[in-house]
Amino acid sequence: MIKSPFEIKKEICEIGHKIYDKGFVAANDGNISVKVSENEYYCTPTGVSKGALTPDMIIKVDKDGNKLEGKLNPSSEIKMHMRVYRERPDVNAVVHAHPPIATAFTVAGIELDQYILPEAVLTIGDVPTCEYGTPSTMEIPDSLEPYIQNHDAFLLENHGALTVGCNLTKAFFIMEEVEFNAKICKYAMELGAVHEIPNEQLKKLMELRKKMNLPGRHPGIEIEEEHSCECGKEELIAEITRKVLAQLGK
Ligand SMILES: [Zn+2]
Numbered sequence: 001m002i003k004s005p006f007e008i009k010k011e012i013c014e015i016g017h018k019i020y021d022k023g024f025v026a027a028n029d030g031n032i033s034v035k036v037s038e039n040e041y042y043c044t045p046t047g048v049s050k051g052a053l054t055p056d057m058i059i060k061v062d063k064d065g066n067k068l069e070g071k072l073n074p075s076s077e078i079k080m081h082m083r084v085y086r087e088r089p090d091v092n093a094v095v096h097a098h099p100p101i102a103t104a105f106t107v108a109g110i111e112l113d114q115y116i117l118p119e120a121v122l123t124i125g126d127v128p129t130c131e132y133g134t135p136s137t138m139e140i141p142d143s144l145e146p147y148i149q150n151h152d153a154f155l156l157e158n159h160g161a162l163t164v165g166c167n168l169t170k171a172f173f174i175m176e177e178v179e180f181n182a183k184i185c186k187y188a189m190e191l192g193a194v195h196e197i198p199n200e201q202l203k204k205l206m207e208l209r210k211k212m213n214l215p216g217r218h219p220g221i222e223i224e225e226e227h228s229c230e231c232g233k234e235e236l237i238a239e240i241t242r243k244v245l246a247q248l249g250k
Pocket residue numbers: 029030077096097098135159160
């Protein structure tokens with residue numbers, strides 16, 4: 001069913017209220033956009049709290065972020081949304097927020113790459129940290145480049161998070177999942193141990209993802225080889241080296 005412009009604007013406001021109520025943004029932070037055609041996108045305005053959004057505030061922009069309709073002006077961070085749409089034709093919605101715990105991981109210099117919850121392994125995998133960039137410049141869109149094709153969730157160093165989806169609900173759910181995963185990881189760290197899901201179980205989750213035919217991009221999972229194999233290899237190399245040296249010494 002095709003949604004009317006008003007329904008799309010209303011949905012953007014509802015998601016805006018949710019990210020504000022959940023404490024994923026402060027003051028006027030954060031921005032949301034939805035693609036309606038190759039050259040038409042709805043987005044949130046600059047200078048308005050996501051908790052106070054109303055449909056009449058939503059702006060329409062073209063693929064370069066220029067305003068087509070609306071009283072207010074588009075968010076200064078619209079450039080990173082437009083970069084996502086340019087690089088990922090499968091994406092129809094983008095959410096940017098500053099979820100505090102996931103953002104704190106980037107501030108602490110800790111990667112959010114622990115495989116601790118099956119839901120998060122299935123839907124997002126590890127979340128890359130994109131190099132710090134000055135907001136509103138091309139530095140942030142550029143920082144997404146190395147990861148944009150293989151992920152639906154990104155952390156922005158010392159800044160926040162960006163999530164994408166085939167629709168706005170999906171993009172928002174991924175944002176929630178990123179923060180929830182970071183929260184559980186932080187709690188486990190505070191309790192003193194982070195036990196990750198074992199390799200065999202991770203493989204099963206990846207098979208499940210294939211079977212379920214889940215939408216979006218996923219980086220896959222890096223399954224570490226058994227450590228003993230590496231030791232074995234090192235011992236073998238040392239043994240060969242000893243033998244070769246012995247031969248040369250003769
Ligand atoms: Zn931001």
